[in-house]
Amino acid sequence: PCPIFFVANYSRAACELPAVWPLGNSFESTYAPGVIVCETRNLNAVGSIYWYMWQPVWLVYVVLACSGWGVIYYTVTRVPTEKPRHVAWDLSLADIAGGFTVCGAVTVSSFLLEKIISEGKLYVALEPLFWFMIALLAVTAVVQVKYLNRALESYDASVVVPTHYVLFALSSIVAPSILYQVNR
Numbered sequence: 001p002c003p004i005f006f007v008a009n010y011s012r013a014a015c016e017l018p019a020v021w022p023l024g025n026s027f028e029s030t031y032a033p034g035v036i037v038c039e040t041r042n043l044n045a046v047g048s049i050y051w052y053m054w055q056p057v058w059l060v061y062v063v064l065a066c067s068g069w070g071v072i073y074y075t076v077t078r079v080p081t082e083k084p085r086h087v088a089w090d091l092s093l094a095d096i097a098g099g100f101t102v103c104g105a106v107t108v109s110s111f112l113l114e115k116i117i118s119e120g121k122l123y124v125a126l127e128p129l130f131w132f133m134i135a136l137l138a139v140t141a142v143v144q145v146k147y148l149n150r151a152l153e154s155y156d157a158s159v160v161v162p163t164h165y166v167l168f169a170l171s172s173i174v175a176p177s178i179l180y181q182v183n184r
Contacts, residue, residue: 049107049110049111049129050129052179052180052181053129053179055181057178057181058178058179061175061178061179065096065099065100065175068092068096069092069093069096069097072089072092072093072096073093075089076089076090076093087151087154087155087159087160087163088163088167090147090148090150090151090154090155091147091148091151091160091163091164091167092167093143093147094143094144094145094146094147094148094151094164094167094168095144095164095167095168095170095171096171097140097143097144097147098140098144098168098171098172099171099172099174099175099176100136100140100175101136101137101140101141101144101172102171102172102175102176103133103136103175103176103179104133104134104136104137104140105137106176106179106180107129107130107133108130108133108134108137111124111125111127111130111133148160148164151164
């Protein structure tokens with residue numbers, strides 16, 4: 001990604017721009033050099049983490065996941081019921097957060113391993129997104145532990161563990177696949 005904070009050794013060459021990129025809104029449109037497309041669209045770098053974060057599919061997923069988390073949270077904590085709830089209610093709160101944890105971990109490790117350690121681009125540590133993802137990792141890890149422990153207090157481990165395994169696997173596959181557009 002191109003740095004937001006301009007430091008002494010910053011140059012436009014530090015940005016990762018594709019050789020060519022479509023001028024229109026689809027991959028079938030005519031192509032132009034990536035530098036021109038990034039400058040005309042005022043993008044940091046097509047294909048950078050900033051670019052992925054503003055894709056409509058990811059934004060829709062974030063809204064749906066956060067809304068779903070809020071509805072489940074309200075249902076679990078505020079709506080009284082006479083019969084016991086299924087273990088998936090508590091675990092859904094942990095596992096929706098788990099999808100965001102995986103996205104944050106992939107982003108932080110990409111910044112660290114690909115940019116800072118292997119390429120020596122220390123200015124990447126100044127990126128706000130890098131620190132936002134570290135904070136996201138911390139918050140979602142606490143949320144996961146809280147609701148996983150809550151499920152283990154209320155239900156038998158022989159029910160919690162397989163249910164958590166399935167729900168976490170689903171969310172940890174779906175969220176990063178949507179964010180990083182694995183299907184392309």
